[in-house]
Amino acid sequence: MDFTFSEEQQAYRRQVLAFARKEIVPRCREHDLRGEFDRQAFRRLGEFGLLGLHLPEEYGGAGADVVTTVMAGEALGEAGVDGGLCLAYGAHTFLCADTLLRHGSEELKRCLLPGLASGELVGCMGLTEPGAGSDVAALRTRAERRGDEFVLNGSKIFITNGPLADVAVVYAKTDPAAGHAGISAFVVERGTPGFSAGPPLHKLGVRTSQTSELFFDDCRVPAGNLLGTEGAGFLMAMQTVEWDRSALVAPFIGSVSYALERGARYARERVQFGRPIAEFEAVRAKLAELTLFIEAARGLVYRIAWCKDQGRPLNHLEAAVAKLFVGDWSLGPANAALTLFGGYGYCHEYDVERVFRDGRLAAIGGGTSEIQKMIISKLM
Amino acid sequence: MDYELKPEETALAARVEALLGANPDLTAGAARAWLARLGECGYLAAGPGADVARLLAGKALAARAPWLVFAAELQRLAAELVAEHGALAQREALLPALRAGTRVAALAFSEPGRPLEAGPACRAEPAGEGYALSGQKGPVSLAACCDWLAVLAATPRGPAVLFVERAAPGVEPGAPLESFGYAELEGRPVSLREVRVPAGQVLGPLPAAALPGLIAALRRAEDRLATAAALGLLARCLEEARAAASAPREGGKPAASHQLVRFELAEMLTQLQTAELLALRAAAAAAAGSPEAERLGLCAKVFASEAACRVSDQALGILAGAGYLRSHPVARALAEARLGCLAGHSSHAARLALADDVLARLAPV
Numbered sequence: 087m088d089f090t091f092s093e094e095q096q097a098y099r100r101q102v103l104a105f106a107r108k109e110i111v112p113r114c115r116e117h118d119l120r121g122e123f124d125r126q127a128f129r130r131l132g133e134f135g136l137l138g139l140h141l142p143e144e145y146g147g148a149g150a151d152v153v154t155t156v157m158a159g160e161a162l163g164e165a166g167v168d169g170g171l172c173l174a175y176g177a178h179t180f181l182c183a184d185t186l187l188r189h190g191s192e193e194l195k196r197c198l199l200p201g202l203a204s205g206e207l208v209g210c211m212g213l214t215e216p217g218a219g220s221d222v223a224a225l226r227t228r229a230e231r232r233g234d235e236f237v238l239n240g241s242k243i244f245i246t247n248g249p250l251a252d253v254a255v256v257y258a259k260t261d262p263a264a265g266h267a268g269i270s271a272f273v274v275e276r277g278t279p280g281f282s283a284g285p286p287l288h289k290l291g292v293r294t295s296q297t298s299e300l301f302f303d304d305c306r307v308p309a310g311n312l313l314g315t316e317g318a319g320f321l322m323a324m325q326t327v328e329w330d331r332s333a334l335v336a337p338f339i340g341s342v343s344y345a346l347e348r349g350a351r352y353a354r355e356r357v358q359f360g361r362p363i364a365e366f367e368a369v370r371a372k373l374a375e376l377t378l379f380i381e382a383a384r385g386l387v388y389r390i391a392w393c394k395d396q397g398r399p400l401n402h403l404e405a406a407v408a409k410l411f412v413g414d415w416s417l418g419p420a421n422a423a424l425t426l427f428g429g430y431g432y433c434h435e436y437d438v439e440r441v442f443r444d445g446r447l448a449a450i451g452g453g454t455s456e457i458q459k460m461i462i463s464k465l466m
Numbered sequence: 467m468d469y470e471l472k473p474e475e476t477a478l479a480a481r482v483e484a485l486l487g488a489n490p491d492l493t494a495g496a497a498r499a500w501l502a503r504l505g506e507c508g509y510l511a512a513g514p515g516a517d518v519a520r521l522l523a524g525k526a527l528a529a530r531a532p533w534l535v536f537a538a539e540l541q542r543l544a545a546e547l548v549a550e551h552g553a554l555a556q557r558e559a560l561l562p563a564l565r566a567g568t569r570v571a572a573l574a575f576s577e578p579g580r581p582l583e584a585g586p587a588c589r590a591e592p593a594g595e596g597y598a599l600s601g602q603k604g605p606v607s608l609a610a611c612c613d614w615l616a617v618l619a620a621t622p623r624g625p626a627v628l629f630v631e632r633a634a635p636g637v638e639p640g641a642p643l644e645s646f647g648y649a650e651l652e653g654r655p656v657s658l659r660e661v662r663v664p665a666g667q668v669l670g671p672l673p674a675a676a677l678p679g680l681i682a683a684l685r686r687a688e689d690r691l692a693t694a695a696a697l698g699l700l701a702r703c704l705e706e707a708r709a710a711a712s713a714p715r716e717g718g719k720p721a722a723s724h725q726l727v728r729f730e731l732a733e734m735l736t737q738l739q740t741a742e743l744l745a746l747r748a749a750a751a752a753a754a755g756s757p758e759a760e761r762l763g764l765c766a767k768v769f770a771s772e773a774a775c776r777v778s779d780q781a782l783g784i785l786a787g788a789g790y791l792r793s794h795p796v797a798r799a800l801a802e803a804r805l806g807c808l809a810g811h812s813s814h815a816a817r818l819a820l821a822d823d824v825l826a827r828l829a830p831v
């Protein structure tokens with residue numbers, strides 16, 4: 087066994103850290119406080135090559151391996167990039183662009199992927215519905231074939247990048263009687279008649295990502311926008327799980343590293359009872375709590391990335407274990423980080439309250455912890 | 467990066483599994499025979515660099531008899547001390563039998579009511595060609611069945627480790643202490659009264675500065691064995707709980723028909739997998755001599771040993787009355803897991819060491 091990263095991977099990680107600290111992080115706090123998407127930062131992520139990092143070069147990407155891609159996500163969090171921007175990037179790159187890459191026609195790929203890789207276009211993925219969250223098969227958005235078009239009717243909710251999206255990968259039922267097997271996936275472009283987004287929802291955390299409803303009202307899309315074949319949508323959604331359990335959760339782990347670094351410095355600087363609080367064992371124990379989480383979580387998340395690089399089929403059990411661990415076990419460390427800063431931790435200036443709020447999503451988005459336990463207990 | 471276990475990393479565990487299959491007697495009376503078997507299969511001699519193999523073998527052993535991991539790793543530590551501090555003749559005389567497990571060494575470092583860091587109160591005074599050793603040690607595991615006691619003592623010229631024949635006049639093991647768990651180790655106090663030890667059996671006297679190194683070696687060995695033992699306990703508890711949860715119950719459905727029970731099993735598996743990966747990572751780092759090895763080793767030890775406590779408790783919740791019987795592996799695991807949090811770097815001490823490392827790396831003064 088060998089858990090080390092290659093020299094190139096480590097060098098790239100350092101580059102991402104330096105880039106993010108210099109160009110992105112200084113902008114994060116104000117956008118978070120205003121609850122605004124930072125389009126300029128998003129474009130810079132594209133220019134730096136992160137939005138298309140794993141996409142093939144022919145579509146504007148860099149063709150990086152999965153471990154490097156996951157490591158870049160972790161580095162963004164570690165640098166201090168807020169969870170909202172990381173989520174916007176994750177939904178855009180892994181849930182939208184990657185699905186398009188795997189299942190889209192050549193024409194769609196050539197037309198949309200370069201723009202997605204550069205950040206000129208913003209992508210989203212619409213699966214969840216008001217009546218279908220954990221129970222994906224219950225989704226009710228309909229797609230009916232009419233000639234060489236599909237007509238979509240229904241709505242989606244909680245869609246990251248929804249209000250901004252130029253390209254949406256949308257899951258809908260082409261055969262309502264067939265359960266999972268009746269779900270298909272489509273590309274719907276901004277401006278398509280009958281396609282609209284609701285206003286951004288007010289959220290606890292990941293506030294710089296815009297989350298909204300999507301509405302489909304006799305929305306006609308060309309048959310060529312069907313991804314893969316009819317009825318293959320559920321499997322496609324499940325394929326994104328690999329990314330969801332690795333690249334999308336990696337920034338959460340990185341953000342705990344960010345809180346650890348800030349916490350260590352604060353513990354040295356903050357003096358109470360005549361000495362730095364780092365001298366109090368109960369304060370030091372909190373730093374240890376964060377370290378334990380980071381090291382434990384890394385092993386699980388990079389295992390998924392490494393297996394994907396080896397071309398192995400996803401081990402759903404291991405994926406659920408990683409998601410469950412990051413989701414549930416990050417709560418204690420995030421809370422410990424906030425507590426370490428006392429009242430300052432409850433305010434925004436040290437960013438730990440943001441880490442605390444943003445991290446809360448890890449146990450909900452992309453399948454709740456209960457759903458992970460369901461999967462694990464079924465497969466074990 | 468490579469998450470795949472290599473044949474050379476799994477071979478030792480496979481040999482240990484085979485031994486466990488062929489030798490069902492895991493009672494305290496079988497300790498000597500087991501150490502000889504572990505010597506024969508290469509476990510006791512597996513050197514530095516074989517950390518992953520040892521971890522997996524230790525886990526396999528601990529899933530059936532966690533006390534054997536303690537016995538084997540302490541024997542290994544005795545051999546390591548000889549290899550590091552012994553003169554050539556001592557190495558030739560002591561090492562082969564220790565590594566083969568044909569002679570058993572019990573480690574007598576601790577003293578009642580005295581922290582190791584305070585240094586030994588036990589004294590070895592020069593006497594003729596060797597030393598006369600006096601003092602109180604304990605608890606000493608396997609003190610009654612060992613051949614040698616490896617006794618940490620102070621000489622006028624610095625600390626030393628004396629390999630004392632257990633049958634030597636003046637060596638007086640007391641009655642076994644009634645411990646919460648690990649009864650097979652039969653930890654007991656040992657009185658040493660003017661015990662004559664030939665110079666050839668003495669590692670040292672060492673420079674005074676060597677004492678922290680000896681203590682650190684003991685803590686490291688205990689951390690390693692506590693990690694391996696925790697992995698075995700985690701695996702065993704999960705196995706027992708799973709079997710109990712799916713067993714048909716008279717007049718009702720199996721316990722696993724309840725979502726809460728199934729979810730608890732999922733949490734247990736998550737902790738096992740997380741602990742195992744972290745421990746493997748720490749072992750791989752140790753084998754590679756990585757600067758991260760110490761930090762990862764502490765993380766693995768704390769996480770695994772605390773997970774074993776939680777998981778044995780969860781398993782007991784699923785097994786209910788059956789698991790509460792004193793002889794049940796899960797009831798035993800509950801007590802055994804607790805020792806893992808105390809041995810080596812205790813959970814408290816490890817957390818403070820981890821925090822010191824964080825402060826030194828991320829916020830140097």
Ligand SMILES: Cc1cc2nc3c(=O)[nH]c(=O)nc-3n(C[C@H](O)[C@H](O)[C@H](O)COP(=O)(O)OP(=O)(O)OC[C@H]3O[C@@H](n4cnc5c(N)ncnc54)[C@H](O)[C@@H]3O)c2cc1C
Nearest residue numbers: 177211212213214219220244245246450451452453454456
């Ligand atoms: C900020 C944010 C961004 C998101 N981005 C996207 C996106 O880009 N695209 C997208 O499609 N979706 C997105 N989602 C939706 C997300 O994936 C869902 O919220 C999630 O899957 C849970 O679905 P739900 O909210 O409908 O909860 P529900 O499924 O209604 O669950 C409610 C509660 O019941 C529990 N529960 C449900 N079923 C079971 C069961 N069988 N056993 C035990 N407990 C159960 C759940 O764990 C939860 O605690 C986003 C959500 C948020 C909050």
